Structures are given as structure tokens and as C-alpha cells.
Amino acid sequence: MPNAYQQLTHRFQRLSRFAHLGAIAGWDMQAMMPPKGAAARGEALAELRLLRHQLLTEPVVGDWIAEAKTLPLSSSEQANLHEITRQYTLATVLPGNLVEAQSLAGSRCEHAWRTLRASNDWASFEPLLKEVVSLAREEATLRAEATGVSRYDALLNLYEPGMNSAKLDTLFGSVKTWLPDLIQEIMARQARYPLVTPQGPFSTSLQRETGLDVMKVLGFDFEAGRLDISAHPFCGGVPDDVRITTRYSEDDLFSALFGVIHETGHARYEQNLPREWRGQPVAEARSMGIHESQSLFFEMQVGRHPLFLKQLRTLVLQHFPQQPALEEDNFIAWNHRVTPGLIRVDADEVTYPAHVILRYEIERALVEGNIEVGDIPDLWNEKMQASLGLSTQNNYRDGCMQDIHWTDGSFGYFPTYTLGAMYAAQFMATIRQKMDTDEIIHTGDLTPVFNWLNSNIWNKGSLLATDELVKQATGESLNPDHFRQHLITRYL
């Protein structure tokens, strides 16, 4: 007779197998599926979600958890039980009718958003978003009661367990003190060196070849994953079979390329999650912030490192003919250009935090009930003026209507982008102390760097809490100075 802990691991093994099918069918939906397959696929995935929810929230799971806590467990098993408990609690705390109402309101709002954003129609969007916010507040209240944290923090913890707004205020508060000046300084400096713009068209099949070459350099395991195309790039699949996607534009040589480098970072994390715990919650990625730290480590810390850019240039020139924009100095400067803009997803790594902090401040106030949906456009404009000197007056499309995240109620997600950038900088600072990183990047064999990431991050899965993971890896808790130092070193 298996004991309660064994019952749990068996149940979560099953859940993970069903999640596998959802991951592949979800990837297929984005990367392969023809249009008429959409309705049946949506139904099939919804049926699977329902099944997984039922298997996860069955009362006996709660009984097993209670009993497992009394059993003698190894520290890894305890960590696994901790993650099991977390997933169970997150899944059971919401009543079914709230989840259903959220799903309905979310898809209504997201669906309408696709056209309303294009027509800059805030007035029609506002009531739909209000409904989503109202339900998100209900969710936040229930989750806050269950976990004893504030309403916003309860949502934040869905993506970044252990993080809270007090810490974010300190981290982001620090950034706000130096970022606007730094942006000004960098811009003034860059204005002195005019850039040559790359001239397309750049064949998408050659872009793909270049991307595959870079993935090889970055250690992507092609026996355990693929690169394909989708409208919205992502990293999906399962650890032994990671599916990353990108999208190509013939006008733009670098967007898909750095997208591929970014997703390769996510992919290597997934491919190297602890093998001996496959199928158990403790083998899953630690948090969205840590996940993003790996993609940004690849994209920003390594990918835009000047010595890496030199090698990237060599690769690019193996597929595309020389042109003035591809001269070494211009190649590097082009990929280091800093330009305040309205659109988050187009932002460089220097201005990106401004976009995130603005969203964090607004969504937090929104969830906590300190502002209402109607206040968003003015606040957005005000904060964009303050941080990047740009106006979004009456420009909802490129202002508060630009992101998909809020449309389906994903409040608490945005901070993970900048947490990721900070973690990445801190990991690199530690690696720099352990090895001659510039020399390693110069030689092109990044194995020692990847080995450090593997033993300190990837292979740790969720065995440690995030703060403990970062402390064990770098000797300190998250410290935004490393990120600041990184920006100064690279851009000034």
C-alpha cells in the first residue's frame, strides 16, 4: 500500500502526463494547426484543463497532503511536498463559478481587444476591462485570505512565489532614482555616433539557418527540441522535447534572431530541469522571474555582449552578404541602440524597466482598489511623461491598450520581466567573479558559463525557494545594483 506521499507523487505524475499532452497540443495550435482545427482543439484543451483541475483538487489530495506532512521525508521530498501543497492550494481556493466567470470575461475582453486596440477605442474597451478587474479583485481577495498576504501580492505570487510589493517597491524604487538620468546620458552619448540601418530584404529561410546556428552555439539540444514559427513567439513543449518558436520579417534581420536567442535561454532551462524529478512539481521551473532571467541572460548578458556580437556577426555573414550596416562597429552599435518608445515589446533593455514599473504601479493600485479602470489612461500618460518623456494622450492603442496581459486578468505578471533582467545581471556578476567570462565569450565555447547556470539554476528546479536559490548561487538576495552596473558598463 503506497503511503500518502507516494499517492501524491503518483497523482502528480499523472497530472504531468496530461500536461504533456496539453503542452504539445498547445504548441501545435500555435505552430502547426490549420484554421478550421481551432474549435475542436479549443474544446479538447478545455476538456483536458477540466480533467486536470478535477484530478488536482479532488478532496483526497488534501487528505494525502495532510498525512504526508507527518511522514519522514528527505529534504527534496519536502520541497516537492511544498510545491504540491502550493499547487493544490492555488487550485482549490477559487470557487468554480468565479473561475468560469473569469474565463468568460477574460476571453470576451481579450477577443474584443484585438479589434478595439486597432481602432484606439478605449470607450468600448473600458467596460470589458472593468468586468475583468472586478473579478480579479474577487480572486485576489480570496487568495489573500488564504495566504495572509495583500491582495496584489496574492496575484503576484501566482507567478513569483515569495515576492511581494514591499520588496518590489524597494527594487523598483531604486531603479526609478537612476534610470531616467541614465537613459538621458546614454542617448546623448549615442547621438554622437550615427548608425547605418541594415537594408533588407533578409530571406526568412536564411534567417532560420542563422538562428539554428546560434542555437547550436548556445547549446540547445536538438535531440530534445525544435525551432518553428508562430505569430507570438514562445517556449513550450516539455523538458525532453522543448518547442521554441519565432516569427520572421524580411525587413528585420535581428528581431527574430534575438528572439531565438531569448527563447533558447528559456529552452535550456527547461531542457536541464532536474531529470530525476521529472513529472513532479519540484522539477518545474522556479518562477516566471527566474525563467525570464535565463532568457534575458542569453539575450542580453550573453547575446548583446560585444564579444558575442562579433561572433554573431561572423555567423550572420555566413548567410548574408556584407553591407555597411554589418561592419563590426555598426553591427555592435545597432544592437546596443537605446530609444525611449511607447511600445514595451519593442523596448531595449535600458528603457524596458520603465515600461514594467509603470505597469506594476498601475496594476497594483488597480487590484488593491486604490484606482479604478477609468483612471488608467491619465495615469499611464503621466507616468510615461515622467519616466521616458513621452505622451500617450488619447493614444490608447500605444498606451494602456497595448498589452494582452490585463485583458484576461493576468495581473501580477509584468514585474517578472524586470525581476528577470535583475536576476540575470546578478548571475552574470557572480559568474564574472568565478571565471574570465570575457575570454570565454571571446573563445566562443560557453560551456563553463552554461555549467554554472546548470548547477546553480537549471538543475535546481524548485528544490529551493527563489530567494534561497539566488543566495546560494550568488551569495546575496536580489540586488538591483548588478543590473544598474551592467547597464552602465555596457552603455556608458
Add this chain to the structure above:
Amino acid sequence: MPNAYQQLTHRFQRLSRFAHLGAIAGWDMQAMMPPKGAAARGEALAELRLLRHQLLTEPVVGDWIAEAKTLPLSSSEQANLHEITRQYTLATVLPGNLVEAQSLAGSRCEHAWRTLRASNDWASFEPLLKEVVSLAREEATLRAEATGVSRYDALLNLYEPGMNSAKLDTLFGSVKTWLPDLIQEIMARQARYPLVTPQGPFSTSLQRETGLDVMKVLGFDFEAGRLDISAHPFCGGVPDDVRITTRYSEDDLFSALFGVIHETGHARYEQNLPREWRGQPVAEARSMGIHESQSLFFEMQVGRHPLFLKQLRTLVLQHFPQQPALEEDNFIAWNHRVTPGLIRVDADEVTYPAHVILRYEIERALVEGNIEVGDIPDLWNEKMQASLGLSTQNNYRDGCMQDIHWTDGSFGYFPTYTLGAMYAAQFMATIRQKMDTDEIIHTGDLTPVFNWLNSNIWNKGSLLATDELVKQATGESLNPDHFRQHLITRYL
């Protein structure tokens, strides 16, 4: 409160959604998955099979069936209930430990076969096949008891409900009276016209383009399906999203092309199964024989029709340069060549039935217990000598070890290939009476032919029993004379 019939349709709707995920993950496994994904995928698909088996065989399903039979139902609902009952009965009749033992013995035998076939090692293969046969006999006995038919017929009915060996003996017995002489006559005739062999290499990407062009001509709905590559071509996916595959060889222009035409026949059947019944058993394809009749209708009745071959030649010449083998007469003759050979999958439509009848006779005797596994090689050799004048003495690789079917216990499947060829010929004979088929094929717009197939076969799903379907479509039960007449007309 839903009634018992509604409970059943709801349960089968769920089953169909889970089957959808299995179909896509199964396609992915063959067409997309990198090698390291295999273990986790196998586990995920096994977990899904288990779930589907549990949902299908839950005792309450039996209660609903019993109660639904007392309800007033439309004739379509009755047909659906009939198919539901059939699936339930097929799934519940075997004890779990037999299914498990079969699965184990089957994968052991199939796995070993891959290397043992290559090394022509019958001695090592024999004990593994014995185990599979022994379990298949157990299965056949249980199914026979449950359905009141013979042991072999009980397995045959898994693939071809309503068919039995008495009918097969008549059908195949008729073929045996005329086929050997017909083959001799055709060969003598063809020997008079020497053929020019197509000279490769034929670029696989151009082969793919040609295949896509033919699929368009044949009405494949690209908004509801795809063409990809796999080691073993198949038609998978779901009706709104049919995935067909092929494999290309640079040496061979026609193998992939006719493979694509064949799978397009399967695909159009799936794409046009009755939409209003999607997700219910009555909306599934009628039988393996009827399925194969559609692929063979496309490949043989249409695809190798001389007037279609002329158009195919035009398409080929849009992608490949002219060469002597592609001159019109040679193009047609090349795709009409008849050559007795040892390998079933390489056989032309004239010699193919000989391969099937041989296997039918052996597998039937094997399942009924009239012969033992040790008798197979000699019987095979004897029957090959009699039907095609070829020896397989000591050549197990190209004799009784050539097929995968028996390795995992799929006895009763082989007859469906030749049933399909016969149904296809009978459908074409009826269509010829309704419209000027040669003229339609000549013009290139096959819509009237497809419309006939759609209303008589595709859109009927499993609403009618096979014999009734064929009678309503053609005015008579399956009659092998149409197949004979087709071969005589085309090849003599």
C-alpha cells in the same frame, strides 16, 4: 436531468476530445518529435489510453446503454447508440491483465522484429510471435463468446464490422479463380512494350510541391489539414484537422506522389464525415475496408486512370524537366506496370490481392488453431509459389517477416486492403453509370465524382451498416466482379 442517451452522448463527446489530443500527439510523435521526447510521449499517450479505457468501460456506461435502448430515439440516434454499444462491448470484453499481457508481448515482438527482420532471423522471431499468437487466440476466444461468431471473425470484426470469413471465402475464392491467369496475361502483354525508367535525382522539395498541387486537384481542404513527412506514411489528426504524411526518396518520383494521392483519399473521407454528429461514434468512418476504399479510389480508380495520369504528367512537368521516361505513353505505362514481387507494400493493384489472400488464409488458420506459428514459413512459400510463382524458401525477411501487423497481434486487418480495392471498383462502376466519368476526369474538375462520394459514403459516417451503405450506394452488396472488370479494362 439528462436522460441515459444524453449521458452517453456526453460521455462519448468527452472521449472524442481526449481522442483528439491523442491523435495530435500521435501525429506529432511520427512527424515532428525529436528522439529524446519518445519516453515521455509514450508515457503520456499510455496514460491517455488508460483514461479513455476507464471512461469507456465504467459500469454506469453499461447501465446508460441498457436504459437508452428503452427510449424513443430517431434512426440516427439509434445508429449512434448501436456504435456506442459496439465500442463499449469491444472495450469491456477483455480482462485488464490480458490487455496488459498483449501490450507487453506485442511491443516486445514488434521491437525485436525491427532487427530480426533485417537479419532474416526467423528462429529468434518465432517464440516472440508464438506468445503474441497465443494471447491473440485468448482474445479471439473471449470476443467470439461475447459476439457469437467464430474466433477469427471476432478479430476481423474489430476492423470490418459485419464481415465474416464465409463471405471472405466467397470473395477471395472468386479472385483466386481468375487472378493468376490474369497476371500472366497482363505480364505477357506488358513484356511487348519495354519501359524507360525515370532518372533521378528528383528534389524532395519539388516532389512536395507536386504533391500539394495534386492534393489541390483532389479537393483536400488545406484549411482543415496538412501534409508532412514521416517514416511510415499515414492519415491522422481529426476531421477538422486531418494530418497526412508521406516520405520522399530522391530516386523515386512516383512513390511519394501516389502515396500522397492515397492518403488524400483517406483525408477527404475524414474531412467530410457528418459534421452534425462530430464527436459521436456514428460520425466515425464506417470501417477500415471502407476507409481503404476511399484511398484506393483516389489512388487507383482516379489516380492511375489514363486520363488522370495525363494531367498528373502535366503537373509533374511544371516542377521537373522533361526526360524520355516522362513522355506520355511511357508515363502512363510506367504507372500501370504489373510485376509479381515478394513485398506487399511494393505491389501493384493487380498482384496486391494475392498478398492479402495469402495472409488471410494463414492468419485465419492461425487464430482458429488449425496451424501453428512454426508452420507459417512453409505455408507462405507454398502460397507464394501458387499465386505469384515466387519462392520465399529461407527468405523470411521478404516472406512471412515482412509485415509489422502480426507482430503486435493485429490479426484480421489484412483483408480490409483487398475489400477496399473491391469497394472502390464497385463505387466507380456505379459512378460510371451516373455520369460520364472519363469526360469528368478528362476536364480535371472532379467535383461531381467527389459529390457522389460525399453524399453516398463520406457524409454517411457510421449511420448505416457497411453492407447497407454499399447497397444504398451501388444497388448491390459487395461484388468482386467490378474489381475484376476494372483490372481487365485497365490492363488488358
